[in-house]
Amino acid sequence: MxxxxxxxxxxxxxxxxxxxxxxxxxxxxxxxxxxxxxxxxxxxxxxxxxxxxxxxxxxxxCSDREFPTFYRPSHETAKIGADNPDNIYLRAEINGMHDYRISGSRGTVAYLGFIAIAGGYEEADSNMRSVASLDTHSGLEVNDDGTVEVILSRHPQPGNWLKITEDTVAILARETFLDRNTEVFADLKIERLATGGVKPAxxxxxxxxxxxxxxxxxxxxxxxxxxxxxQGFKAQPNTLPAADQAYCQKLGGDPNIFYYHGYFNLADDEALLIEVDEIPVCDNWNFQLNNYWMESLEYRYVQIHINKHTAQYRKDGGVSIVVAAQDPACVNWLDTTGHREGTMAFRWIGAAEHPQPQCRVVKTHELSQLLQAS
Incomplete structure (x- = not known):
């Protein structure tokens, strides 16, 4: 060979x-x-x-599992599978036969989570399955000085321990913001333990x-x-059906997230009105627009997503979100950035209940009256 x-x-x-x-x-x-x-x-x-x-x-x-390093597998200019604009994603390649340590500052991001992964999109079944997870929602411990340390191993360890298996190939970290303008990201590094003086080959x-x-x-x-x-989403345009949650987990989805995926297809004079009448207790929720290839739209400069913190709520506590090509002069408007069609995603994060978002296509000139009525 x-x-x-x-x-x-x-x-x-x-x-x-x-x-x-x-x-x-x-x-x-x-x-x-x-x-x-x-x-x-x-x-x-x-x-x-x-x-x-x-x-x-x-x-x-970044493929040397003896000397792993975090890199960003999805970010502002390289995007995969409805990448969350509220997230910083970090990934490191590891060997499940070794032990590793993640350490660094916790930061102030609303949510920090780690998932051990086996498999990947390069395999025949595209199965990037989750082995185990650890996150702030389920008890990630933070030191008094704001630092955090996690041990990755096959055998239990005191403190923050993330179980890995022999077939584990990577660690994926998610840092979720409520407001990128005010929160501080977690600054993390990863290292293999007990290298025995080995040098990179x-x-x-x-x-x-x-x-x-x-x-x-x-x-x-x-x-x-x-x-x-x-292709599947396109068959049910302008709706947000609940995704197959087990399948999402097989592809590296966060177990604390309940996902909805859909497809928008709007004429120039139409808008998609998305309404959620009850907001359950949750770490966060968000909704985003993507292009056909499931890349989030340009969130650095344009309002293409909304979350628990940035949304303006109705008097009854619910929320109405408007998707349209032109500014309809209303709150919670998301800009399609020239796309008449594309994909979209809604997430409940850390919620015990998952109310179904309701969608309907309306004429843009009707929006003002409809929103006032709600």
Whole structure:
């Protein structure tokens, strides 16, 4: 195997195969049911470049499980699967046979959680299953000086312990803000315990070949998975049905979150009115707009999502959210940023009850009267 990989590297075949696999992933952008206008196609091709960047971080730059480091697997300019605009995501690749320590400042983010993961989107079943979780909702302990330490191991440890298994391949951290403008993120690092003086190994041809294969498989697998999701959502436009929660957990979903996914499709003179009449006790809730490829829209500069903290509530305690292309001069308006269609997501975070959001399409000129009536 080593000699074969060396020959592939020397001949350039490994690079040709990598490029061919990336080219094949483009078929997901050209699927018959996907929007075929220039705007959505352009976002689709950009999406593949973003997935490639993430894959290279995951499998090429940050893949040394002896010397793990946190990187951001989804962020402002590289997005996957309805990435939450209220989150900072951190991921580190590990080997379930070793023990690790996460340490750093807790920060002031509303929610901090860790999930041990086995599998990934690059595998045939795209199964990024959760092994175990630990978070502020379920008792993550913080030191008096505001620092936090978590031990990752197969055997129980005192204090904050996150169970891992032999097939655990990564740790995913979620830091959830109520208000990014005022809260301080958790500044974390990860290290393997008892390294025995081992130093990072030089890059080998066999490893390079495997890294490129895994990167290409990740791009294709991720693009396929969420194109399949969007196709399913498109069949029930302008609704927010509850997702299959068990399936969400298999794909790395947070066990404290109850998910809804949907698809908006609006004419220029239409708006989607989303109403939740009862807000249960919860750590947070949020709603967001995504493009067809399930990338959150541009939340750095445009209001495309809303949460428990940023929403303005009705007198009866409920909330009404308006999705429209043009500003309807009302509170809780989310801008579709030029998208007539796309995907959307609603989350209850740390809630014992999960009221169903109600959706209806209305004419934009009717909004003022409808909102006054509520």
């Amino acid at each position: 080593a000699d074969h990989s060396a020959n592939e590297v020397v001949s350039g075949q490994v690079w040709e195969q990598f490029c061919d696999e990336l080219k094949a992933a483009g078929q997901q952008i050209l699927r018959a049911e996907a929007p075929n206008d220039a705007f959505n196609r352009a976002e689709g091709w950009r999406y593949l470049t973003r997935l490639t960047r993430i894959g290279l971080d995951m499998f090429m730059e 030089p890059l080998q041809a066999e490893q390079l070949a495997a890294n490129l294969r895994n990167t290409a498989a990740f791009v294709k697998g991720t693009a396929t998975l969420f194109a399949d999701w969007a």
